[in-house]
Amino acid sequence: MSDFFVQKLRHGASLSEDDERALRALCMNVDKFDPQNDVTMEGDKPKSIKLVLEGWACRYKLLENGKRQIISLFLPGDMCEPYMTLPQFMDHSLGTLTPVTVARVSPEVIKAVARERPQIEKALWWDLLLAMAMGRESIVTLGRRSASERLGHLFCELHVRLDKVGLVDGLGYEMPLTQSNLGDLLGMSTVHVNRSLQELRAAGLVTMHGRRVTILNLEGLRSTSLFDPTYLQSYTQA
Amino acid sequence: MSDFFVQKLRHGASLSEDDERALRALCMNVDKFDPQNDVTMEGDKPKSIKLVLEGWACRYKLLENGKRQIISLFLPGDMCEPYMTLPQFMDHSLGTLTPVTVARVSPEVIKAVARERPQIEKALWWDLLLAMAMGRESIVTLGRRSASERLGHLFCELHVRLDKVGLVDGLGYEMPLTQSNLGDLLGMSTVHVNRSLQELRAAGLVTMHGRRVTILNLEGLRSTSLFDPTYLQSYTQA
């Protein structure tokens, strides 16, 4: 039973049994997608909010010169859009990185649930504000961090995010991104991703075998990557 | 009478006279700041939402290595935080770039107004979603655009944003950022800002004299900068 969505939102507000049932009831319309597929394309007029139940997806944009930038990652439990208002048309695309299960939720239904259940409204706002904080940190990363700092920072962020939905075991986690994906996400070339990954490995901070990331020295990785988890916590209630 | 806030929100929802009065009534508590000052510092526990009535401000973060990244610009009429929830503590700072007039608005008051006046709630959401769209575009800019593309893209975006609040005349607008500010905003060194500015000038696209930007060739600037204004419009209702 994939319950990542509820598991995530518990961090944003304390939910009753009824709240959790109401959240699960939102996830009735489910679609499955293969890797590297578009869930929603730029220009589409979306009719539903997308919710990633399982697998990894992303928000991305293609430039006219052919370059691609991944704007944000969606991990299991992540919502792709704020619950209140859908755009007239998408200014970006949503695509899968692995096999993905998506729930399509009608904005009217989710708005009604939020109106009736204050804790759910609170949790949805928390989710939105957290996504915004992560977006701000991405700007800092892309503007002012070096290539290996970017990679290290990403691994630290994923460690925190995946831990919130129970997908970290011991020192590591499954990380299904290719080096080309990492390049599109961190604004660098595939070759340089490879080089920088080797730097981190040589420094004894992280290793990647296959799809698995193992953090060998969390404190070291955090400090060399200038990772300060504050931005992931500043909206979390005491 | 500086009315930029109302003028901006009109683009997000059609507001009645009463709506506009209610918005103006929010702007009672006003502070003035000198240039290069902090309105709110990282770590602060904010008690009010900040609204830039006049002047230019920004959201920024300082890294441990001393580097600074400006995350977003606030132009006259811009709100610095979403109306619904304030953070437990700031994960970034808000600072002025010019002399700035700020209104401090209590979240309870603004929430109450939004609840009673659906068009205001709609406009506030529109404002938030627009800010998010601009944040996404910043990620694309920092990740995948060259230095001169970044500058050109910024000038195009400012042209659209300032036009919405009546601050564009003819071909240009007042742009009070120093080259060092531009570097912090676009993730590049001051020297390289200067170089890239000269490229744009040499290409006959833009000039800067003093604090004034003049766009000589809007179509040319937009296409060389890969500027597509879609992201500024996708939440605007028909």
Next chain:
DNA sequence: AAAATAACATAACATATGTTAAAGCCGTAT
């Protein structure tokens, strides 16, 4: 007017990152 300050401009040089290409690796399908 002189001095102080901030911003802008230019140059020479260092370095991080991009580009292209080829080789090795590994899982999957035939």
Next chain:
DNA sequence: ATACGGCTTTAACATATGTTATGTTATTTT
């Protein structure tokens, strides 16, 4: 088993951007 395709790794080289330093210009202060 073989071949194929995607991913990773490595190398050599090109280039964009950063760094440091100094000069220039404008603006304010005294």
